[in-house]
Amino acid sequence: MKNFSIIGLFTAFLMLCNTVCAQVGVGTTTPHASAQLDISSENKGLLIPRMDLDGRTAIQSPATGLMIFQTDNSPGFYFYNGTAWEKIGAQTTPAPANFTANGTTLNPFFTLPGAIITNWTVLQAGTNGIFTPELSIYTVTAAGTYKLSARINYSSTSPLPILLGPDNDPAIIILNPITLQEYARGVFPITNSANGPTMASSGTILVEGAVTLAAGDQLMLSFDPDAPFLPIVLGSDQKHVNGIHLTISKMD
Numbered sequence: 402m403k404n405f406s407i408i409g410l411f412t413a414f415l416m417l418c419n420t421v422c423a424q425v426g427v428g429t430t431t432p433h434a435s436a437q438l439d440i441s442s443e444n445k446g447l448l449i450p451r452m453d454l455d456g457r458t459a460i461q462s463p464a465t466g467l468m469i470f471q472t473d474n475s476p477g478f479y480f481y482n483g484t485a486w487e488k489i490g491a492q493t494t495p496a497p498a499n500f501t502a503n504g505t506t507l508n509p510f511f512t513l514p515g516a517i518i519t520n521w522t523v524l525q526a527g528t529n530g531i532f533t534p535e536l537s538i539y540t541v542t543a544a545g546t547y548k549l550s551a552r553i554n555y556s557s558t559s560p561l562p563i564l565l566g567p568d569n570d571p572a573i574i575i576l577n578p579i580t581l582q583e584y585a586r587g588v589f590p591i592t593n594s595a596n597g598p599t600m601a602s603s604g605t606i607l608v609e610g611a612v613t614l615a616a617g618d619q620l621m622l623s624f625d626p627d628a629p630f631l632p633i634v635l636g637s638d639q640k641h642v643n644g645i646h647l648t649i650s651k652m653d
Contacts, residue, residue, distance in 0.1 A: 428441035429441040453474070454471060457469055500647075500650075501649075503522045504519030504520060519537060521534040527649070528543075540619050546613050546652045549649055550648040551585075551608040553573050553606045553608070553635055554636060555603065558632045562600060563633070564596055566598070578619055584612045584620065587607050622647060
């Protein structure tokens with residue numbers, strides 16, 4: 402009798418070990434070899450623990466990978482990533498790599514040739530360069546192909562169209578302030594009248610281009626009046642505020 406008891410206990414132990422150590426199939430007798438737990442059903446799902454935010458917060462020392470369904474405060478599936486609870490499927494917005502800034506000219510009366518020095522408001526600092534606002538210079542730190550884009554509003558100090566000389570071709574330029582290499586140019590709107598070429602008393606200039614730049618190259622907005630004097634204001638007056646917009650985007 403004692404021998405039978407020992408054999409029975411040993412058999413029960415083997416059965417328990419098989420139950421604890423083997424793979425488990427729910428709804429299937431052949432769990433997949435790669436799964437410790439294989440649940441199979443054609444019309445039912447898996448219901449994991451549901452709790453509110455307070456319940457999730459009350460979990461002490463959560464294991465990495467622990468998963469729950471939160472019922473309030475942005476409901477959804479959450480898992481513990483080893484440091485914090487993270488919502489499954491949550492979208493993260495990467496930091497923009499582009500540089501974008503608005504400017505308002507500091508010269509209230511008329512615009513002189515050369516660098517367009519403005520009161521800049523940087524909207525996106527970007528990750529491919531360094532902007533020096535007091536000089537209006539952008540220094541590239543990552544070599545590549547860049548798309549350059551600038552929009553500049555202007556307005557005359559007089560409501561009348563501006564009479565130009567026959568060879569005048571005023572423009573806004575994006576150039577390298579060291580080498581003076583020109584990367585992009587946008588001309589002012591000019592029409593022919595009975596008195597000769599004239600420029601509208603107000604308008605918008607667009608400057609766009611694509612260029613390959615090396616680390617250390619510099620970019621600057623520059624005004625080329627191509628005339629002794631143009632009575633205009635760039636970027637800001639009673640009509641235009643933040644009328645200078647500059648974007649520098651790395652394309653590769």
